[in-house]
Amino acid sequence: MTNTEVLLQQLIIGLSNGMIIALIALGYTMVYGIVELINFAHGDLFMLGSFLALTIVGMLGLDQVPEPALISWGFVPLLIAVPLFCGILNWGVDRLAYRPLRNAPRLAPLVSAIGVSFVFVNIGLFWGGLRMDVFNDGVAAASPKDFPWIVASGNLLGEASNIIVTWNEVFVFGITLPLMIALTLAVKFTRIGKAMRAVAQNPTAAQLMGIDVDRVIGATFLIGGALAGAASVVYSSYNHTIYFQMGFRVGMDAFTAAVLGGIGSLPGALLGGLVIGIIRAMSDQYIATEWTNVVVFAILIIVLTFRPSGLLGAPAREKV
């Protein structure tokens, strides 16, 4: 493999993972834009989504069939059930844990979100102990689980090529890109999207205009959760390993992406996600895998410290 080929290969991996990170980052950025809450449990919601995906894969027996020629038909039920589950779960958590704290000091919902995150992690641990084939019959619940290939792994550029592009990468872009476009259009043109923007700008004024603020916030959690669910299906089928503590790691990547792009900004989340994805891939290749997380956190700290509004965000003035 020549140097250029290595670079190109890492770029492809980075962009694919970046798209997934961006999809999760959208959930952070939307919720933060509207209620100014860092939804700490978002990454762990994503983790629960991937566990549900693996459970469905086991129930449908997709791990028994040989690798499909293109894409297994099983991804259809996955892409319906998992986002639905994550969306409703996120909505329910908001209803029960965050909504009663809307008038509380700002740190109260954040602490509550940390609590929810811990509960989710624990559910993930128990979920890993499920007595199913895909979960290794519940033995060693805490250890990482293999996620079977539900997309063909053959190289689209031909067997002779050093650079590998599979249907997997196509699948990642084919799912994430339309979702992002749909979200952008929905926020721009639909009634609920307009209401979301209004609440994000000024909740009191929005309420005075007859917008049901709680409903809008609920819808935001629902949509953000559903996106995390879709991301978890794509992530698991792309990376093939899931474990109950991955929500923290992936969630921090996504949050860093959201902050880097400018929290509250939808295009910012996409840009931030791609940048973080590429930086991770490059750091894995050219620095060392064990330093990658340090690199990402260093970026997070540097951005927050010197440009807290991110790359695309408008500089926010502190309201008095």
Add this chain to the structure above:
Amino acid sequence: MLDVIRRVLVLRAGWFLLAIALVLPLVDGFLPREYQFAGLMRPIFILAILGLGLNVVTGYTGLLNLGLAAFMAIGAYSYGILTCDIYPFQLGFWTALTLTIGIGALAGIVLGLPTIRLRGDYLAIVTLGFGEMMQDSLKNLESITQGTQGINPLPSPTLFGYQFSTEIWVPWYYLLLALLAAVVLFSRNLEHSRVGRSWIAIREDEIAATCMGVNPVKVKLLAFSVGAALAAMSGALWASYLGSTGEPSNYDFQISIIALCMVIIGGMGNISGVLLGAVVMIGFNSIILVKLTTILAQKGLIDTQNVLTVPSNWKYMIFGFALILTMRFKPEGLLPSRQVQAELHEMQEDARARKKNCAK
């Protein structure tokens, strides 16, 4: 009558806890062996110092620091490097402890200088990121920190020529208790000093405090530094108690969260509250769960093949619900400081009044 007991508990909780702690080793000897727990109290004393450190930052000053474990790690590793015989320093316990506290304070300033101006939730994330970076860096810088092995063996402390040993726990118990008492005293004096009052003023209303001549950056930085110093102290004590720094992942996010739980569940900004929080949280984590596991194992109720039957697997769930329920129903904690309680209730009343007006 109940009211009197309640008031004594709230106002004199510190003395009450101290009295119990002093006689505990004597009483403990009469319990049957598998129920003895006083030796297990030592982590409570060490981590209570960590909680008091967080109390300065979060409780008094209102800054959420989610990376306290990093400063604890700095303390543990500084202490390890200063005392262990594979390094050139090989200092004694007391010199190393003093230096470690200084290093912790310095580290707090170094992290605080660029970040202290950030808004509350951003600061929380930056400190969290710092904690994770510290853990990974300690793991990766093997040539300095021995990587995942940790630095060991560390020498036991000496006091007036008496050599502590790992086998006899009673002297350790009183040493740690005395150090905790010193930190409590320090914290209490600090709270009522000029600095402490400006911390609380910043927490209550930063703009008003600034108008009154409090320099917010300087005051917050000082809080950050004191918090970091106390965290480093608890790290050094932890390392000397274990005789090893342990592996870097011992100082992970979970430690920061346990400290946060102590402060929040116990009562933000109130020393007795934090001590009670430490007893509840660490007592649950390292006494009740440990004892429950032994007892259940003796009765043959633990099936290692089934995650649900191992008590420690429920830990995250219980911590999580504790945080959620506290925020929902008693955000001021079990033993709140009077100011925090008054403030929170004012806020609730405001919200209720607003709702009523809307209904009209």
